[in-house]
Every structure is written in C-alpha cells, then in structure tokens.
Amino acid sequence: MNDKTLAILKPDCLERNLTGIAIDFILNKGFKIKAMKMLHMSKADAERFYAVHKGKPFYDELLEYMSSGPCIPMVLEKENAVEAFREAIGTTDPRKAAENTLRRLYAKNMQRNTVHGSDSEENAQKEIAFFFPLKEIMLY
Numbered sequence: 001m002n003d004k005t006l007a008i009l010k011p012d013c014l015e016r017n018l019t020g021i022a023i024d025f026i027l028n029k030g031f032k033i034k035a036m037k038m039l040h041m042s043k044a045d046a047e048r049f050y051a052v053h054k055g056k057p058f059y060d061e062l063l064e065y066m067s068s069g070p071c072i073p074m075v076l077e078k079e080n081a082v083e084a085f086r087e088a089i090g091t092t093d094p095r096k097a098a099e100n101t102l103r104r105l106y107a108k109n110m111q112r113n114t115v116h117g118s119d120s121e122e123n124a125q126k127e128i129a130f131f132f133p134l135k136e137i138m139l140y
C-alpha cells in the first residue's frame with residue numbers, strides 16, 4: 001500500500017513559527033494527517049534516524065541541527081504519498097526547488113530545509129515505525 005509517508009517539521013520550522021503555515025500547506029495539498037507528535041530528538045535519536053547518511057560531510061552538522069530543538073514528525077496519507085510529498089516540498093536544496101514548494105517558499109538552506117519527507121516506500125515504512133507505534137496511527 002503506497003499511501004503513507006513520514007514527514008518531519010524540522011527545528012527551524014518550529015523556531016520560526018512556521019508550524020501552522022506548514023501544516024496548512026500540507027492539508028491544502030490533500031494529505032491527511034494520520035499521526036502527529038512534538039518531540040525533541042536526542043543526538044542518539046538523530047544518529048539512528050539518519051544512519052543512512054553516516055560518513056557524509058554534512059552528517060555531524062545534521063545531528064547537531066536535528067537535536068537542536070523540537071520537531072514534529074507526522075504520518076501523512078495520500079495516493080502515492082511518498083512521491084506526492086516529495087513533489088510538494090521540493091528538492092533538498094531550497095534554491096533549486098520548484099516554485100511554490102514548501103522548501104522553496106520557506107527553507108533557509110540545504111541543511112535547515114524546514115521539512116523532511118521519506119525518499120522511498122521502504123524508508124517511509126521504516127521511518128514511520130521509528131516514531132509511531134501502530135496504535136498511534138489513526139484510522140479515520
């Protein structure tokens with residue numbers, strides 16, 4: 001079932017009070033929020049979540065940033081959710097992101113790029129399970 005993805009409103013989104021705008025944007029694109037919580041990732045949490053990026057030049061800074069403040073992970077549902085959400089947020093580098101994507105509109109730079117979206121169906125399942133036990137994913 002290719003209908004769910006994991007989104008995170010990142011620390012810079014909350015820091016800049018863009019939470020409402022980001023959620024509104026997501027709902028207006030037709031995604032249904034099936035789960036949502038606010039938490040502060042520890043460095044160890046970030047290390048586990050971003051294990052796939054270990055060894056990359058931006059990895060240490062990424063851990064610092066993602067553990068620098070609270071974030072809001074959410075499970076989003078829509079047909080072809082992974083692809084649809086990646087299209088809605090734009091590329092990792094906000095300067096290269098398409099017009100009217102969330103990152104193009106609001107992100108500061110490659111690292112502080114406001115929002116995360118799973119990059120594949122396989123990762124979406126892993127990332128959803130990282131933050132949400134099944135009972136926290138609503139069925140409405």
Ligand code: CMP
Binds near residue numbers: 062110113115
């Ligand atoms: P995200 O979609 O959460 O996936 C990995 C994150 O690493 C990415 O968003 C950025 O926050 C960060 N990232 C990826 N590439 C770079 C880069 N070249 N420089 C700095 N940060 C990066």
